Amino acid sequence: MTITARDRGLARCEACAKLSRLPLKNTQETRHCPRCNSALSYRRPLSLQFSWAYTLAATVLLIPANFLPILTVVSFGQGDPDTIMSGVVKLWESELQLVAAVVFIASIAVPVAKLVIIVILMLVVQVRLPLSKQQCTILYRFIHFIGRWSMLDLFMISILVTLVHMGNIANVESGPAATAFAAVVVLTLFAANSFDPRLLWDLDHD
Amino acid sequence: MPVAAQRFVLPYNSVMTTASPIPKDLTACPDCDLLLHTDDATHDRQGHCPRCDALLWDVSNHARDIDFAAAISGLLLFVPAVTLPILHFSMAGQHGSNSLIDGVWRLWQESEQLLAVLILLCSVVAPLVHMLLAATIGLCQRLQRYPNLYPRWLKWHNWMRSWSMLEVYAMGIIVAYVKMMHDGDVAVAPGTYCLSALLLCIILCNQYFSEEQAWQCWEQRTNA
Ligand SMILES: [Zn+2]
Numbered sequence: 156m157t158i159t160a161r162d163r164g165l166a167r168c169e170a171c172a173k174l175s176r177l178p179l180k181n182t183q184e185t186r187h188c189p190r191c192n193s194a195l196s197y198r199r200p201l202s203l204q205f206s207w208a209y210t211l212a213a214t215v216l217l218i219p220a221n222f223l224p225i226l227t228v229v230s231f232g233q234g235d236p237d238t239i240m241s242g243v244v245k246l247w248e249s250e251l252q253l254v255a256a257v258v259f260i261a262s263i264a265v266p267v268a269k270l271v272i273i274v275i276l277m278l279v280v281q282v283r284l285p286l287s288k289q290q291c292t293i294l295y296r297f298i299h300f301i302g303r304w305s306m307l308d309l310f311m312i313s314i315l316v317t318l319v320h321m322g323n324i325a326n327v328e329s330g331p332a333a334t335a336f337a338a339v340v341v342l343t344l345f346a347a348n349s350f351d352p353r354l355l356w357d358l359d360h361d
Numbered sequence: 362m363p364v365a366a367q368r369f370v371l372p373y374n375s376v377m378t379t380a381s382p383i384p385k386d387l388t389a390c391p392d393c394d395l396l397l398h399t400d401d402a403t404h405d406r407q408g409h410c411p412r413c414d415a416l417l418w419d420v421s422n423h424a425r426d427i428d429f430a431a432a433i434s435g436l437l438l439f440v441p442a443v444t445l446p447i448l449h450f451s452m453a454g455q456h457g458s459n460s461l462i463d464g465v466w467r468l469w470q471e472s473e474q475l476l477a478v479l480i481l482l483c484s485v486v487a488p489l490v491h492m493l494l495a496a497t498i499g500l501c502q503r504l505q506r507y508p509n510l511y512p513r514w515l516k517w518h519n520w521m522r523s524w525s526m527l528e529v530y531a532m533g534i535i536v537a538y539v540k541m542m543h544d545g546d547v548a549v550a551p552g553t554y555c556l557s558a559l560l561l562c563i564i565l566c567n568q569y570f571s572e573e574q575a576w577q578c579w580e581q582r583t584n585a
């Protein structure tokens with residue numbers, strides 16, 4: 156028999172982790188944490204609504220991020236704009252397989268995997284997909300762990316654009332996909348942060 | 362005779378021993394909301410949730426001053442790490458170099474303002490404010506003076522910590538280095554060493570900083 160904090164009328168503060176009493180019935184006034192004065196609630200308010208909104212926005216932006224050019228290397232007056240994928244292919248062809256793999260994982264695999272996993276987690280909560288809670292929690296921790304690594308490509312753009320800035324001889328310019336990709340990364344981080352993993356475990360209790 | 366001496370030493374030790382990284386009496390798992398007693402847990406180094414295996418606390422109090430020392434060292438290293446060149450690149454007689462702050466400035470000039478702001482936040486502002494607040498919070502605990510802004514600092518500290526992504530930036534440097542090796546001469550510049558040292562400080566500071574302990578210090582403050 157497992158007892159949750161909510162069963163005992165205790166809410167865990169999101170900011171400082173302190174447990175405090177909170178009336179189970181929804182009262183109009185907001186209670187505040189006695190330790191840090193943050194607003195208290197049993198579960199993150201509107202967790203699924205926010206997660207869905209961020210996830211959908213990120214999915215839409217994934218299209219310009221992948222099909223518009225992200226980086227243009229101009230050397231002695233010539234050079235083609237590269238999308239994320241064509242950049243990976245070029246790296247692979249120039250015998251830099253390891254780097255190509257790193258960029259592919261950080262820029263394509265991680266954002267897509269994150270979105271897929273968040274959608275799965277939300278579906279588990281909403282339509283009760285039959286997945287074990289342990290596995291879902293592992294997936295949840297996984298997307299939190301890998302999320303920040305998608306910034307790799309953006310940092311690389313910032314490094315290359317500054318490093319290779321030599322007028323006519325060689326120049327690296329960023330493309331419109333860079334901003335779209337940055338938005339995807341930020342939105343997936345928000346989506347993962349708004350999802351409340353306790354909703355998964357609550358399914359056992361209802 | 363020893364009474365006076367004891368009273369002189371006591372405050373520092375007493376607060377340091379009563380504020381612990383383990384929550385008092387009861388806690389709830391952040392991931393599954395399981396209610397747990399923490400009374401008999403003082404001997405375990407780490408606390409895990411029995412239901413979902415979430416890490417609930419990590420007692421590393423043998424190295425109590427490491428987070429403070431790391432924050433101070435990180436602040437000292439910050440200016441060189443951000444302004445010194447990280448990589449040198451030369452090709453057909455032309456030379457280029459980059460630093461953290463140049464990278465942001467260059468993107469801003471190329472009218473990628475949104476991207477520039479995001480990179481400024483993740484690679485410069487968040488690491489700086491994170492270290493600053495970690496040092497300030499450490500100082501408050503050592504002086505036992507807790508200003509009214511202390512809870513806000515602690516919340517900002519957590520927020521900045523989650524947006525500080527210098528370890529990803531370091532990976533970006535490695536990838537950029539390998540990528541440019543084919544096109545010209547790339548060399549590691551002094552900024553890389555400062556940045557590596559700063560990164561080490563940030564990791565140590567993250568490892569040894571206990572949020573729960575910092576909050577308990579605030580709860581037990583005497584000069585409220
Ligand atoms: Zn609180």
Ligand SMILES: [Zn+2]
Binds near residue numbers: 412415
């Ligand atoms: Zn748990």
